[in-house]
Amino acid sequence: MRIYADNAATTKPSRAAIEAMLPYLEEEYGNPSSLYTLGQRAREAIEQAREEVAAVIHADPRDITFTSGGSEADNQAIRSAAEKGRKAGKTHIISTAFEHHAVLHTLNRLEKEGFRVTLLDVHENGLVRPDELDAAICDETCLVTVMTANNEIGTIQPIRALGELCARRGVPFHTDAVQAVGHLPIDVDADHIDMLSASAHKFHGPKGVGFLYARKKVPLVNLIDGGAQERGKRAGTENVPAIMGMAAALKESAARMDGDAERMRTLRDRLITGLREIPHSALNGDAVKRLPGNANFCFEGIEGESLLLLLDDRGICASSGSACTSGSLDPSHVLLAIGRVHDVAHGSLRLTLGEDATEEEVDYIVRNVREVVEYLRGFSPVWRDLVSGKANFIL
Amino acid sequence: MALYSEKVMEHFRNPRNVGVIEDADGVGEVGNAKCGDIMKMYLKIDGDTVTDVKFETFGCGSAIASSSMATELIKGKPVADAMKLTNKAVAEALDGLPAYKMHCSVLAEEAIQSALADYYAKHPEKKPAT
Numbered sequence: 001m002r003i004y005a006d007n008a009a010t011t012k013p014s015r016a017a018i019e020a021m022l023p024y025l026e027e028e029y030g031n032p033s034s035l036y037t038l039g040q041r042a043r044e045a046i047e048q049a050r051e052e053v054a055a056v057i058h059a060d061p062r063d064i065t066f067t068s069g070g071s072e073a074d075n076q077a078i079r080s081a082a083e084k085g086r087k088a089g090k091t092h093i094i095s096t097a098f099e100h101h102a103v104l105h106t107l108n109r110l111e112k113e114g115f116r117v118t119l120l121d122v123h124e125n126g127l128v129r130p131d132e133l134d135a136a137i138c139d140e141t142c143l144v145t146v147m148t149a150n151n152e153i154g155t156i157q158p159i160r161a162l163g164e165l166c167a168r169r170g171v172p173f174h175t176d177a178v179q180a181v182g183h184l185p186i187d188v189d190a191d192h193i194d195m196l197s198a199s200a201h202k203f204h205g206p207k208g209v210g211f212l213y214a215r216k217k218v219p220l221v222n223l224i225d226g227g228a229q230e231r232g233k234r235a236g237t238e239n240v241p242a243i244m245g246m247a248a249a250l251k252e253s254a255a256r257m258d259g260d261a262e263r264m265r266t267l268r269d270r271l272i273t274g275l276r277e278i279p280h281s282a283l284n285g286d287a288v289k290r291l292p293g294n295a296n297f298c299f300e301g302i303e304g305e306s307l308l309l310l311l312d313d314r315g316i317c318a319s320s321g322s323a324c325t326s327g328s329l330d331p332s333h334v335l336l337a338i339g340r341v342h343d344v345a346h347g348s349l350r351l352t353l354g355e356d357a358t359e360e361e362v363d364y365i366v367r368n369v370r371e372v373v374e375y376l377r378g379f380s381p382v383w384r385d386l387v388s389g390k391a392n393f394i395l
Numbered sequence: 396m397a398l399y400s401e402k403v404m405e406h407f408r409n410p411r412n413v414g415v416i417e418d419a420d421g422v423g424e425v426g427n428a429k430c431g432d433i434m435k436m437y438l439k440i441d442g443d444t445v446t447d448v449k450f451e452t453f454g455c456g457s458a459i460a461s462s463s464m465a466t467e468l469i470k471g472k473p474v475a476d477a478m479k480l481t482n483k484a485v486a487e488a489l490d491g492l493p494a495y496k497m498h499c500s501v502l503a504e505e506a507i508q509s510a511l512a513d514y515y516a517k518h519p520e521k522k523p524a525t
Contacts, residue, residue, distance in 0.1 A: 324496075331431065
C-alpha cells in the first residue's frame with residue numbers, strides 16, 4: 001500500500017496531462033520556430049496552451065512567459081522588478097521571512113548588489129498583516145513579493161488586500177503562487193497582481209515547466225540569452241510536450257477546483273483533529289486560512305527524519321522541516337519564522353493530501369503517525385527529560 | 396541509490412540495546428536538541444569488561460543506527476577496547492554513512508567517551524595510567 005501525502009512536493013501527473021503530451025513526443029515534434037507546417041502546428045499548439053493557462057488566472061495571454069518552473073519564474077520576476085527599480089534609483093524590496101528559497105536566495109543576491117530588503121513578520125499564525133506592509137513601503141520600494149500560499153505550512157496570504165495596497169502605493173506586486181495555482185481561485189486583475197510564478201508539477205502537470213505572468217509595466221530581464229523565443233524574454237526552444245501537459249493539467253484542475261477543495265478541506269480537518277489528539281503536538285499555521293490539503297504539525301521530543309523513514313515503512317509518503325531533511329544544521333526557516341524554537345521545529349511533519357485522498361487513508365495516517373511518534377518518544381532522552389520534569393514542555 | 400545502506404536501515408528499524416540502565420556505572424549524554432541530535436549512553440562495567448550497554452537517542456535515522464551499532468561494538472568487550480572505538484569504526488560497521496551524516500557516528504563515539512569519563516570520575520582508581 002502507498003499513501004501519497006506529499007502533494008506540496010509534487011503531484012501525480014494527470015491522465016489528461018499525459019495524453020496531451022504524447023502527440024508532441026511522438027508525431028508533432030516540430031520546432032515552433034520553424035516555418036513549415038510541422039513547426040507551425042507546434043507553434044499554434046503552444047499559443048493555444050498559453051491562452052488556456054492565461055484564462056485560469058484571468059490574464060492576457062501575451063503576459064504569460066513559459067519557464068522551466070517556479071524557481072525560474074521567481075528569479076526572473078524579482079530580477080526584472082529590481083532592474084526597473086535600479087534604473088529609477090529605487091533599491092528597496094519587501095518580502096516575508098518564510099518565502100521559498102527561490103525568492104529568498106534571489107533577494108540575498110540583490111542585497112549583495114546594494115539592494116535593501118525588508119522581510120515582513122509572518123506571526124505565529126503564518127499570515128502577513130497588510131497594515132505592516134503599508135508601514136514598510138517607502139519611496140524607494142521597487143517591489144513587494146509575497147507568496148500566495150506557503151509551501152510548508154500552507155497558510156494563504158491576504159493577497160487581494162496586499163495587491164490593492166501595492167496598487168494604491170504604486171509598487172509592483174509579485175506573488176509566488178506555486179502552491180496556489182490550480183488549487184485556489186486567482187484573478188490577477190481583481191487581486192491586483194502584477195507578476196505571478198507557477199509550476200506545472202504542483203497541479204498534476206509535468207516537472208520542469210512553469211510560467212511567469214508579468215504585466216507590461218514590468219519589462220522582463222532575460223535570465224537566459226539566446227534565440228527570440230517567448231518574445232525574446234526566455235531563450236531556448238520551447239518544451240512543447242511539457243507546455244501542452246501543463247495547460248491540460250491546469251484546465252482540468254481549475255474546472256474541478258471548487259468541489260475538490262471542499263472535499264479536501266473536510267479530510268484535512270479530519271486529519272488535523274486526529275493528529276491534535278497526540279499529546280504535546282501543535283498545528284503549524286492558521287487552522288482555517290490554509291491550503292485545502294495541508295496539515296503541518298510539530299511533535300515534541302522526536303526528530304522528523306526518523307519519523308518520515310518509519311512512516312515510509314508503513315507506506316506513507318510525507319515530509320518534514322527537520323535539519324536532517326533540509327541538508328543543513330538548521331530546521332525549516334518557515335517554522336522558525338512562525339516562532340517555533342529549534343528543538344520543536346526538528347520534530348515537524350508535513351502531510352499534503354491529494355484530490356483523491358479518502359477518509360480511510362486519513363484515518364490510517366493518523367493511526368500510524370500516533371504509533372510512530374509514541375515509539376520514537378519511547379527511547380528519546382529529550383522526551384524522558386520532559387516527562388520526568390527535568391525539562392519543561394514547550395507544546 | 397537509497398539514502399542509507401541496508402545495514403543502517405536494519406539497525407534503524409531494529410535498534411539493539413535500546414533503553415536505560417537504572418544502576419549504570421557510567422552515563423554520558425552528548426549533542427543538543429537545537430542541532431537535532433542527542434545521544435545518551437548507559438554503561439555497566441564489571442572488572443575490565445563492559446557487561447551491558449543501553450542507549451536513548453533523539454535524532455535522525457543514522458543517529459539511531461549509529462547508537463545501535465556503537466552499543467553492539469562495545470557490549471561484552473574490554474573497557475580498553477571501548478575507549479578506542481572510533482566514529483570511523485561505527486560508520487564502517489554500518490557499511491558507510493552519507494558524508495553529511497558522518498557527525499552521527501562522531502556523536503556515538505563521543506557518547507561512549509562521555510559515559511566512560513563519567514565512570515572514571517566515579518571510580519578514579521580504575522583509570523588506566525597514561
